[in-house]
Amino acid sequence: xxxxxxxxxxxxxVEIQLGEIKCSYIVQIIKGMAGRMAYNAAYWLQTVKTGTLxxxxxxxxxxTMADMVSQRRRTPRxxxxxxxxxxxxxxxxxxxxxxxHCPVTLRSTLYSEGxxxxxxxxxxxxxERGRVNVSKDESLGGLxxxxxxxxxxxxxxxxxxxxxxxxxxxxxxxxxxxxxxxLFDGHNTDNFNTQTALxxxxxxxxxMAPGVRRIEVRENGVVGTLFIPPGPGPFPALLxxxxxxxxxxxxxxxxxSRGYACxxxxxxxxxxxxxxxxxGISYFQESWKLLQSVPQVSADRLGLLGSCFxxxxxxxxxxxxxxxxxxxxxxxxxxxxxxxxxEGNYLEKMQRLLPEPKLDANGHLMIKDAILAIGIDLERSxxxxxxxxxxxxxxGEDDQCVPALESAQRLEAQMRAVxxxxxxxxxxxxxxxHLIEPPYHPVMRSSTFIFPNQTATMLWGGVGKPHAAAQExxxxxxxxxxxxxx
Amino acid sequence: xETTTICPKMTVKPTRGLVDEDIAIVISGLxxxxxxxxxxxxxxxxxxxxxxxxxxxxxxxxxxxxxxDECFGGTYNGREPTGLIWSLKPVPGSRxxxxxxxxxxxxxxxxxxxxxxxxxxxxxxxxxxARAIIERWYIAPGVSRVDVKEKGIRGTLFIPPGPGPFPGILxxxGGGGSGITExxxxxxxxxxxxxxxxxxxxxxxxxxxxxxxxxxxxxxxxEFLQSHPRICSDxxxxxxxxxxxxxxxxxxxxxxxxxxxxLVCVSGCHxxxxxxxxxxxLEGFFRHPGKLKYDESNHVIWHGLCLPIPTDESxxxxxxxxxxxxxxxxxxxxQNMAAAESAEDIxxxxxxxxxxxxxxxxxxxxxxxxxxxxYSPHIRxxxxxxxxxxQRVVLLYGGSTKEHCFAQExxxxxxxxxLHHHLYxxxxxxxxx
Numbered sequence: 042x043x044x045x046x047x048x049x050x051x052x053x054x055v056e057i058q059l060g061e062i063k064c065s066y067i068v069q070i071i072k073g074m075a076g077r078m079a080y081n082a083a084y085w086l087q088t089v090k091t092g093t094l095x096x097x098x099x100x101x102x103x104x105t106m107a108d109m110v111s112q113r114r115r116t117p118r119x120x121x122x123x124x125x126x127x128x129x130x131x132x133x134x135x136x137x138x139x140x141x142h143c144p145v146t147l148r149s150t151l152y153s154e155g156x157x158x159x160x161x162x163x164x165x166x167x168x169e170r171g172r173v174n175v176s177k178d179e180s181l182g183g184l185x186x187x188x189x190x191x192x193x194x195x196x197x198x199x200x201x202x203x204x205x206x207x208x209x210x211x212x213x214x215x216x217x218x219x220x221x222x223x224l225f226d227g228h229n230t231d232n233f234n235t236q237t238a239l240x241x242x243x244x245x246x247x248x249m250a251p252g253v254r255r256i257e258v259r260e261n262g263v264v265g266t267l268f269i270p271p272g273p274g275p276f277p278a279l280l281x282x283x284x285x286x287x288x289x290x291x292x293x294x295x296x297x298s299r300g301y302a303c304x305x306x307x308x309x310x311x312x313x314x315x316x317x318x319x320x321g322i323s324y325f326q327e328s329w330k331l332l333q334s335v336p337q338v339s340a341d342r343l344g345l346l347g348s349c350f351x352x353x354x355x356x357x358x359x360x361x362x363x364x365x366x367x368x369x370x371x372x373x374x375x376x377x378x379x380x381x382x383x384e385g386n387y388l389e390k391m392q393r394l395l396p397e398p399k400l401d402a403n404g405h406l407m408i409k410d411a412i413l414a415i416g417i418d419l420e421r422s423x424x425x426x427x428x429x430x431x432x433x434x435x436x437g438e439d440d441q442c443v444p445a446l447e448s449a450q451r452l453e454a455q456m457r458a459v460x461x462x463x464x465x466x467x468x469x470x471x472x473x474x475h476l477i478e479p480p481y482h483p484v485m486r487s488s489t490f491i492f493p494n495q496t497a498t499m500l501w502g503g504v505g506k507p508h509a510a511a512q513e514x515x516x517x518x519x520x521x522x523x524x525x526x527x
Numbered sequence: 528x529e530t531t532t533i534c535p536k537m538t539v540k541p542t543r544g545l546v547d548e549d550i551a552i553v554i555s556g557l558x559x560x561x562x563x564x565x566x567x568x569x570x571x572x573x574x575x576x577x578x579x580x581x582x583x584x585x586x587x588x589x590x591x592x593x594x595x596d597e598c599f600g601g602t603y604n605g606r607e608p609t610g611l612i613w614s615l616k617p618v619p620g621s622r623x624x625x626x627x628x629x630x631x632x633x634x635x636x637x638x639x640x641x642x643x644x645x646x647x648x649x650x651x652x653x654x655x656x657a658r659a660i661i662e663r664w665y666i667a668p669g670v671s672r673v674d675v676k677e678k679g680i681r682g683t684l685f686i687p688p689g690p691g692p693f694p695g696i697l698x699x700x701g702g703g704g705s706g707i708t709e710x711x712x713x714x715x716x717x718x719x720x721x722x723x724x725x726x727x728x729x730x731x732x733x734x735x736x737x738x739x740x741x742x743x744x745x746x747x748x749x750e751f752l753q754s755h756p757r758i759c760s761d762x763x764x765x766x767x768x769x770x771x772x773x774x775x776x777x778x779x780x781x782x783x784x785x786x787x788x789x790l791v792c793v794s795g796c797h798x799x800x801x802x803x804x805x806x807x808x809l810e811g812f813f814r815h816p817g818k819l820k821y822d823e824s825n826h827v828i829w830h831g832l833c834l835p836i837p838t839d840e841s842x843x844x845x846x847x848x849x850x851x852x853x854x855x856x857x858x859x860x861x862q863n864m865a866a867a868e869s870a871e872d873i874x875x876x877x878x879x880x881x882x883x884x885x886x887x888x889x890x891x892x893x894x895x896x897x898x899x900x901x902y903s904p905h906i907r908x909x910x911x912x913x914x915x916x917x918q919r920v921v922l923l924y925g926g927s928t929k930e931h932c933f934a935q936e937x938x939x940x941x942x943x944x945x946l947h948h949h950l951y952x953x954x955x956x957x958x959x960x
Contacts, residue, residue: 120718125664138952273653273655
C-alpha cells in the first residue's frame with residue numbers, strides 16, 4: 042500500500058508543478074497503476090517525469106505546435122521495433138511524415154535508478170519521402186556520426202547539469218531500463234528541455250527474458266545470484282565474476298536469457314560476504330561445487346566467464362586446481378599475465394603489492410602502470426599453462442586500468458610454450474577500453490570509483506564508436522564460443 | 528570423456544512482443560531427424576487453458592526453425608511461423624464456447640512454449656525437453672490509459688507517448704462482453720494514434736447521457752476527441768466492429784457534426800438507423816426473430832436477420848452521403864451478420880451514387896465474423912449474453928480457421944496502412960480551428 046501512497050504523492054507533485062495545465066489524465070494514470078503489480082514504481086515515476094517535461098513543453102508551445110503541424114501539413118511519427126527487447130538485441134528506429142530533406146535531431150533519454158538523466162542525440166536529414174531510417178541513414182552530427190543503428194544507446198552519457206562520472210548500473214535487473222526517443226526539428230545540441238518534441242517513442246530494454254528465475258544464493262559462505270533459464274534443463278552453466286567494482290548481476294541475467302544457468306558470484310565489496318573467509322581460492326572452489334550441485338545444471342558442462350581481476354582468479358583456478366575443470370573459459374581484460382592472486386585475501390595482497398598509484402594530469406588514477414610494474418617480477422606472475430580447456434581472451438587495447446594486452450600476450454605465450462596454443466583465441470580491439478560490457482551499453486571512458494579509503498576517478502580507456510563495436514562483436518563471439526564448447 | 532546431455536536450446540523472438548508481431552522460434556541441440564512436438568500453452572484471464580501444437584522433424588543438424596520448416600500436423604500444418612498462436616484453442620475438457628479476450632490490456636498474455644519428444648496430440652507430460660516463456664502485449668511502453676467519464680460520455684482513452692498532437696480514432700466495438708473492449712484500441716494506440724474506446728451500450732454509458740444513447744452521444748464523443756489538447760482535431764478516424772461498425776457508418780452518413788477523415792468498418796452492416804436511440808437500433812436489428820437459424824449444435828445464427836438487404840434506400844444507411852475514404856472489411860462466412868452481402872450492396876449503392884472511389888472493400892473468403900487483430904485465435908462460436916432476451920446463447924460466428932486467421936493478418940495490415948495514409952501521411956490544407 043505504501044507503493045500506492047507514493048504513486049499518489051507523485052501524482053500530487055505533478056499536478057502542482059503543472060499548475061493551470063489540465064494534466065489530470067496523468068494523475069489518473071498513476072492512480073490506476075497503484076494496484077498493479079506488474080510494473081515497478083520506478084518505471085512509472087520515470088514515465089511521469091518524462092510526462093512532466095513534455096507536458097510543460099506542451100503548455101508552453103501548445104498553440105505553436107498545432108500551428109506548426111497544420112502548416113507542416115503532416116504530423117511526424119517516430120517508432121522503434123521491437124518496443125520491448127533484451128539489452129543485447131538491436132532495434133530499428135524509423136521516422137516518417139516529415140517534410141522532405143528536413144533536418145531533425147533524434148534524442149534518447151534514460152533515467153537511471155539513481156535518478157540521473159542520461160541522454161544522447163544525433164542529427165539526420167529526412168529523404169525525399171520525409172523518412173529517416175536510423176539503421177540505414179547516416180548521422181551527420183551529434184554524439185556519433187555515420188551509419189550507427191544503435192548509436193542512440195551506446196553514446197548515452199550523463200546529461201550536462203547533473204552528476205557526472207557515474208557508471209550506468211542497474212541494481213534491480215528484474216525491471217527494464219526505459220528509454221525514450223524524441224524527435225526535434227533542426228539540428229540541436231542542447232536546451233532540449235525548452236523545445237517541443239515533434240514526436241516520441243518509448244522502448245523497454247530488459248536484462249532478463251520472461252521465465253528466467255533469479256535466486257539469491259547464500260550457502261556455504263558463497264554469496265551470489267543464480268539465474269536459471271525456464272524449462273527443466275539440464276543446462277550448461279557458467280560462473281560469472283567481475284572486477285573490483287563489486288557485485289554485478291546483469292551479464293549473468295543476460296546469459297541465462299540466452300540459455301545458460303549462470304551464477305553471478307560476489308567476492309568483494311558485498312555486505313553479506315563474511316570477511317575473513319578470504320576471497321581466497323577456497324571460496325571459488327566452494328562456489329564451483331555449488332554450481333555443479335544445482336539440479337538444473339549439467340555438472341560437467343560448466344564454464345568460467347570473468348572480467349578484470351575476476352578473470353585472473355578464474356585463470357588461476359583453471360590452471361592450478363585439478364578439481365576445477367571448466368569446459369571453456371572467457372577472460373575479458375584480465376591482468377592475469379602479470380598478477381598471481383594466490384591464496385588468502387586477494388585484495389589485501391594486491392593493496393600490499395601495488396605501489397601508490399599516481400594520478401595523471403586529469404586527476405585520473407593510473408592503475409595500469411602500477412600493475413605493469415609488478416609484472417617484472419616473474420615469480421609473482423600467473424602461470425596459466427595448466428589450463429586444459431579452450432580459452433577466449435577479450436582484450437581492449439586501450440585499457441587504461443589493467444595492462445590487458447600485455448597480459449593476454451603473456452598468457453598466450455605461456456600456453457604456446459607447452460603446446461596448448463591452439464586452445465587460445467584472442468580477440469583484440471584497438472581503441473576499446475577496460476569496461477567491455479554486453480552490447481549497446483553506454484561507453485564510459487572514465488568514472489568515479491570508490492576504494493576502501495579513497496574515491497578517485499578511474500580512467501578506463503576506450504573511445505566511443507570502436508569501444509561500442511568491440512562490445513557488440515565480442516558478445517557475439519563469446520556467445521558463439523560458449524555455444525560451441527558448453 | 529563421457530558427457531552428460533544438456534537440454535535442447537530454444538530461442539523465441541521477440542520475448543516480449545506486441546500481439547500483432549510475428550514470432551520466430553528456433554530449436555537447436557536436438558538429434559538429427561528427431562520428431563518433436565512444439566506446444567504453446569496460455570492461461571487466460573478467465574483461468575481457461577488454451578493450447579496449440581505442431582509436429583516437426585529436425586534437420587540433419589538437429590535444428591527446427593518454425594519460420595521455415597513444415598509442420599506435419601497438430602492444430603495447424605504447413606509452413607506457419609505464427610501457427611502456435613493463431614491456432615490456439617481451448618484444451619480438451621474446457622468449458623464450451625469460450626472466447627479469448629484480454630480485459631486488462633496493461634498486462635501481457637504469458638505464453639508457455641514447450642518441446643516434447645515425438646509427435647503427440649495429448650498427454651503432454653511434464654517435464655518437456657525444453658521450454659521458453661514469452662509475453663504478448665496489447666500495449667506498447669509509454670502508451671497511457673485514461674478512464675474517461677466526462678462531457679457526457681464514457682470510455683477509455685489511450686494516448687501514445689510524446690507531446691503530440693496525435694491523430695485520433697473513435698473506436699466502437701460491438702456487443703457482448705462486460706465492460707469496454709479495449710484491446711484493439713490499445714493496440715492502435717501502440718501504432719501512434721490517440722484512441723477512444725467508446726462505451727455506448729452499458730447502463731453506465733446511458734446514465735452519462737440521461738438514460739438513452741442517441742446520435743448526440745456520438746457527437747459528444749467525436750467532439751471530445753476534437754477538443755482534446757493532445758489530438759489533432761482535423762485528423763480523426765472512426766473504426767467500428769460489428770454493431771459498432773454498423774452504427775459508425777450510419778453516423779458518418781448522417782447530417783451531423785461527425786466528420787472523420789476516414790472510416791473503417793469491420794464485420795458490420797448498413798441497415799441500422801440511428802434516428803432514435805441505440806436501444807431502438809438494436810431492437811430493429813432483431814425485428815424478425817423468425818429469421819434466426821440454428822446450426823447442428825444449436826448455435827444461434829444471426830446472419831439472416833439482416834437479409835434480404837432491402838432495396839428501398841430509405842431503409843438503409845445513405846452511403847451516397849459518405850465523403851471520406853471508407854475501408855470495409857467482411858468475411859464471406861460471417862454467420863453472425865450479413866457483412867459480406869452488406870458490403871456488396873454498399874458497393875453497388877456507392878457506384879450508383881458516384882462516390883465508390885472512396886470505398887476499399889475487403890471481403891475474405893471463408894472468414895467469419897470475429898475479425899480480430901492478428902494473431903488472435905479463430906473463434907468460430909462463443910457464449911454470448913443476449914441482453915434483450917436476457918439469456919445465455921451460443922452464437923455462431925463462422926469462418927474456417929486458416930482462412931480466418933489469414934483475414935485477420937491481412938486486414939490488420941491494410942487497416943494500419945489505411946489509417947497511416949489518411950491520418951499521418953495526408954496533407955491537410957486547412958489549418959486547425
